Amino acid sequence: MTSHLAGVDAVLSVRNLTVTFGSFTAVDSISFDLHPGRTLAVVGESGSGKSVTALSIMRLVELGSRGRITGGEILFRSPDGSVIDLVRTEEEEMRHIRGNQISMIFQEPLTSLNPVYTVGNQVAEAVMLHQGLDADAARKRAVEMFELVRIPNPNERLDQYPHEMSGGMRQRVMIAMALSCDPTVLIADEPTTALDVTIQAQILGLMRDLQDETGASVIMITHDMGVVAEVADEVVVMNRSKVVETGTVYEIFENPAQEYTRSLLAAVPRLGSMSGTAAPARFDLVGVSDDSGSAGQGLS
Amino acid sequence: MASVQDAEVLVGPLGALAPADSEIAGPPGRQALRMFLRNRAAVFGVILFVAVLLMTIFGPMFYDNDASDIVARPVLAPGADGAPPLGTDYLGRDVLAGVISGGRVSLLVAAMAALMVVFIGVTIGATAGYYGGWVDTVLMRFTEFFQVLPALLFAMVIVALFTPSIATISVAIGLVAWPSIARLTRAEFLRLKNLEYVKAARAIGAGDWSIMSRVIFPNALPPLIVSASLLMGAALLFEAGLAFLGLSDPNTLSWGLMIGLNRANFLSAWWSVTFPGLAIFVTVLSFSLIGDGLQDAFNPKLRGR
Numbered sequence: 001m002t003s004h005l006a007g008v009d010a011v012l013s014v015r016n017l018t019v020t021f022g023s024f025t026a027v028d029s030i031s032f033d034l035h036p037g038r039t040l041a042v043v044g045e046s047g048s049g050k051s052v053t054a055l056s057i058m059r060l061v062e063l064g065s066r067g068r069i070t071g072g073e074i075l076f077r078s079p080d081g082s083v084i085d086l087v088r089t090e091e092e093e094m095r096h097i098r099g100n101q102i103s104m105i106f107q108e109p110l111t112s113l114n115p116v117y118t119v120g121n122q123v124a125e126a127v128m129l130h131q132g133l134d135a136d137a138a139r140k141r142a143v144e145m146f147e148l149v150r151i152p153n154p155n156e157r158l159d160q161y162p163h164e165m166s167g168g169m170r171q172r173v174m175i176a177m178a179l180s181c182d183p184t185v186l187i188a189d190e191p192t193t194a195l196d197v198t199i200q201a202q203i204l205g206l207m208r209d210l211q212d213e214t215g216a217s218v219i220m221i222t223h224d225m226g227v228v229a230e231v232a233d234e235v236v237v238m239n240r241s242k243v244v245e246t247g248t249v250y251e252i253f254e255n256p257a258q259e260y261t262r263s264l265l266a267a268v269p270r271l272g273s274m275s276g277t278a279a280p281a282r283f284d285l286v287g288v289s290d291d292s293g294s295a296g297q298g299l300s
Numbered sequence: 301m302a303s304v305q306d307a308e309v310l311v312g313p314l315g316a317l318a319p320a321d322s323e324i325a326g327p328p329g330r331q332a333l334r335m336f337l338r339n340r341a342a343v344f345g346v347i348l349f350v351a352v353l354l355m356t357i358f359g360p361m362f363y364d365n366d367a368s369d370i371v372a373r374p375v376l377a378p379g380a381d382g383a384p385p386l387g388t389d390y391l392g393r394d395v396l397a398g399v400i401s402g403g404r405v406s407l408l409v410a411a412m413a414a415l416m417v418v419f420i421g422v423t424i425g426a427t428a429g430y431y432g433g434w435v436d437t438v439l440m441r442f443t444e445f446f447q448v449l450p451a452l453l454f455a456m457v458i459v460a461l462f463t464p465s466i467a468t469i470s471v472a473i474g475l476v477a478w479p480s481i482a483r484l485t486r487a488e489f490l491r492l493k494n495l496e497y498v499k500a501a502r503a504i505g506a507g508d509w510s511i512m513s514r515v516i517f518p519n520a521l522p523p524l525i526v527s528a529s530l531l532m533g534a535a536l537l538f539e540a541g542l543a544f545l546g547l548s549d550p551n552t553l554s555w556g557l558m559i560g561l562n563r564a565n566f567l568s569a570w571w572s573v574t575f576p577g578l579a580i581f582v583t584v585l586s587f588s589l590i591g592d593g594l595q596d597a598f599n600p601k602l603r604g605r
Contacts, residue, residue: 129505
């Protein structure tokens with residue numbers, strides 16, 4: 001079982017993962033590898049199964065939503081070199097892995113911080129949980145993390161409550177929390193979707209810098225091809241619970257093999273592409289019809 | 301004050317937002333406290349409650365008649381010659397001394413019963429709401445079973461089965477009153493457990509217990525605090541009802557027991573029933589005002605309803 005990863009250098013390898021919600025298959029036998037220090041973008045439209053994939057890797061998919069991992073394996077190489085299958089790992093051990101070796105940033109920075117605690121408290125909590133530091137040392141670590149994610153005046157910011165911070169600052173806090181235990185893998189589930197464009201660029205730039213500094217491998221879940229072009233090394237394109245195409249970011253952008261990938265790329269408006277037409281023009285939906293052949297042809 | 305007005309001038313139509321923003325600075329609890337202190341009825345409730353509390357705690361230091369001693373002729377009206385301030389009852393016992401020492405018992409029972417209710421209700425409600433599924437189903441059917449039992453009868457049975465004492469009465473009230481708190485807690489846990497920050501807490505590796513106690517519970521507190529304060533009033537009334545019916549320790553005088561003992565002489569000695577009744581009224585009123593004030597403070601959207 002562990003022989004899969006022996007030859008490959010991947011830190012995380014998803015093999016034939018299938019996740020169901022009742023009779024609905026949300027993720028259908030998908031496979032991909034995440035290589036150390038690289039960024040893998042999982043792209044697809046809403047409902048294509050990207051977030052479920054992320055939650056499955058964290059083993060959070062069973063939580064509240066009755067999802068079940070019904071097949072496949074998620075092989076993870078922990079820092080000590082041993083390889084474990086996260087699908088078959090006990091909850092007790094998963095708790096040790098979550099936040100410590102694999103951590104996650106959520107889509108909504110506005111709601112992913114607990115309103116009743118200060119942000120510093122919440123970052124320190126993560127450190128105390130995994131590294132057994134006392135309150136003073138944890139606070140010191142939280143200040144370091146705030147400096148790392150470029151939050152100005154970290155000492156004062158630490159004692160603020162989430163509602164006293166802007167969306168961009170809160171997402172920085174989330175990133176600080178996620179990185180506070182030096183995880184091997186960072187999963188970012190649409191980390192910039194809820195932010196405005198200028199802040200998006202800042203956060204993406206920050207994440208790229210942090211990846212260089214910490215050497216973490218990143219799985220970036222997104223529906224935004226612009227984000228993919230900016231941060232990804234490899235790309236996995238998902239549609240209707242399946243992986244339709246996998247490749248490096250150059251292959252995907254230069255020479256997309258699948259019709260669906262082409263239509264996704266075509267859905268990004270280009271500057272000047274509308275010249276001569278009376279704006280606003282109506283765009284056709286991507287991938288609505290059942291036969292993939294006709295999907296997205298409306299734009300060409 | 302001047303700075304707030306300046307801000308209004310500067311930002312024009314948005315000015316209304318500026319002072320509001322500065323008010324919500326600080327932790328959510330402090331903000332609620334500020335709202336609470338601005339509510340006159342609630343502050344009045346606190347004053348009433350503190351007055352009752354001071355009377356029962358420090359009263360005996362200043363007024364040393366024992367509630368069970370016969371101090372004068374029976375049925376002396378307040379103000380009559382040689383009568384204590386609030387008169388004497390049908391045995392010649394001091395009514396004021398009874399109100400003071402009875403208050404200790406009444407408040408103690410109310411507080412213990414409320415604690416008991418919150419403890420049982422929160423434990424069962426939190427477990428049901430957090431785990432869901434069959435745990436929820438079993439615990440909620442169990443809760444409903446207690447909810448459909450006639451409260452007064454059930455409490456009377458419990459008190460009658462064991463020796464009536466402060467402890468058994470508190471437990472009896474606790475056992476009949478917890479379902480509403482359990483349902484409230486369950487609802488809050490159901491609402492909160494799917495929020496992003498609970499998911500985020502799990503994603504940093506927090507376990508069930510730490511998520512329930514440190515992440516969800518503090519956020520579920522406001523409605524629980526409101527209910528608990530209203531519950532104190534209800535428990536006090538319930539204790540008075542049981543004591544009135546004779547289901548209390550006959551050796552520990554409470555307000556309800558005083559009313560129960562003197563009810564036959566209500567027309568000839570109105571003071572022996574009225575003053576303990578007034579004490580109950582004032583105390584329950586204070587709990588209600590405090591509860592309503594807390595409700596408004598924690599949930600500003602409900603104001604004006």
